[in-house]
Amino acid sequence: MDFKMPAETTEEIRLFKKFISTNIKPHLSQWYAQGEIPRIFFQQMGAGGWFDFKFIDGNLQKLSALRCAMIAEEMAKVSPGVAIAGLVHVHLGLIGLWLFGSNKLKEKYGLSAIKGQDLMCVGNTEAIAGSDAAGIGLQAQKTDGGWTLDGAKAYVTNGFISDWAIITAVTDPQAERKNRLSMFLVDLNSDGVSRKKLNKQVWIPSDLTRLTFDNVFVPKDYLLGEKGMGLKQVLTIFAYSRVPISALTLGTAMGAFDLAVEHARKREMFDQKMIDFQAKAFEMADFFARIEAARLAVFKACWAMDQNKNFRLESSVAKYLTVDIARSVSTWSADIFGAASVIKEHPIHKFPMDAWASSLGEGTQDVQKLVIFRELLKNYQDHS
Numbered sequence: 001m002d003f004k005m006p007a008e009t010t011e012e013i014r015l016f017k018k019f020i021s022t023n024i025k026p027h028l029s030q031w032y033a034q035g036e037i038p039r040i041f042f043q044q045m046g047a048g049g050w051f052d053f054k055f056i057d058g059n060l061q062k063l064s065a066l067r068c069a070m071i072a073e074e075m076a077k078v079s080p081g082v083a084i085a086g087l088v089h090v091h092l093g094l095i096g097l098w099l100f101g102s103n104k105l106k107e108k109y110g111l112s113a114i115k116g117q118d119l120m121c122v123g124n125t126e127a128i129a130g131s132d133a134a135g136i137g138l139q140a141q142k143t144d145g146g147w148t149l150d151g152a153k154a155y156v157t158n159g160f161i162s163d164w165a166i167i168t169a170v171t172d173p174q175a176e177r178k179n180r181l182s183m184f185l186v187d188l189n190s191d192g193v194s195r196k197k198l199n200k201q202v203w204i205p206s207d208l209t210r211l212t213f214d215n216v217f218v219p220k221d222y223l224l225g226e227k228g229m230g231l232k233q234v235l236t237i238f239a240y241s242r243v244p245i246s247a248l249t250l251g252t253a254m255g256a257f258d259l260a261v262e263h264a265r266k267r268e269m270f271d272q273k274m275i276d277f278q279a280k281a282f283e284m285a286d287f288f289a290r291i292e293a294a295r296l297a298v299f300k301a302c303w304a305m306d307q308n309k310n311f312r313l314e315s316s317v318a319k320y321l322t323v324d325i326a327r328s329v330s331t332w333s334a335d336i337f338g339a340a341s342v343i344k345e346h347p348i349h350k351f352p353m354d355a356w357a358s359s360l361g362e363g364t365q366d367v368q369k370l371v372i373f374r375e376l377l378k379n380y381q382d383h384s
Helices: 007-023 025-034 039-047 065-078 080-100 103-114 230-266 278-306 312-342 350-358 365-382
Strands: 053-056 059-062 120-123 139-143 146-157 164-170 181-187 193-197 208-219
Touching: 007 025, 007 039, 007 065, 025 080, 039 080, 053 080, 053 103, 059 080, 059 103, 065 080, 065 230, 065 278, 080 103, 080 120, 080 146, 080 164, 080 181, 080 230, 080 350, 120 146, 139 164, 146 164, 146 181, 164 208, 164 230, 181 208, 181 230, 230 278, 230 312, 230 350, 278 312, 312 350, 312 365
Parallel strands: 120 164
Antiparallel strands: 053 059, 139 146, 146 208, 164 181, 193 208
């Protein structure tokens, strides 16, 4: 087993760190104050080739999961809110097109999405349906030449800035739960689509938006995958996106930890540096060990994905462990800064809130435990 990072990936991450220094860090305070990320940033990401897909010989191709994870971690160390905006565009929106879109749709929208020109998101969660992904109420009625959508999606990251959304809707109310839903690629600039940006306090400066659909027409060719398979398809998208969001969550933990260690090395109290107190030294050692363990879980999930193996178990383990450590270390890091941490503009302030957000995206901790248990049970049955 070789734990050495591929030289090519190491070089790419070195270049991406330079990209962060040039294209993210100087603008963060302005983006946070405005509560939004300008579209030019996504175009810069696309121009740099940082969106984890390539369009080769007319085919949309996914790049290494390990590379993607390291990019997500590095961005989240600086701003989990910026990182999630990029992740949603690629690993919820674009990956849904890659998995379930027709060749015609991939050719038509894939390249513009890779370039960051057309932005994408996913709308599944509703006020009545969160962890219960099948419990949605948005309706899709068959009509001449396609479908009409009526209803709303409650909490859509990137919903305010996106051009296209992958939307799940009920196409057969009488079918059993697993076959009630279908998935559509929806133009968010269509007549009947309205957006309301929500006032959230996590993952700033990305947006969280309520999308309402009032008799919105979707051409028949914009049905993604198979009719009645929307639930299975959206759960597949979530399984894929759990790997990069685990890396993002790891970056959230590491970003908070780095700030705390640097502060503890400089801050003097009771005539000595904070870092010289054995209690704090042991806490740092404990948190670092847990971060490293979570990183190995993320890398194993990346390996399983890149090897085209079933990665559902590995992705949920990675998500569960990274959320656990991010919650703990971000709160501890804020404590290291004391009262300064409650100031909204302070660099440490966002990390506990963003760790909380990570615990909700792509399934809560209870959802991860349910997935882990089910996959674990399958393994026992296979060996019985």
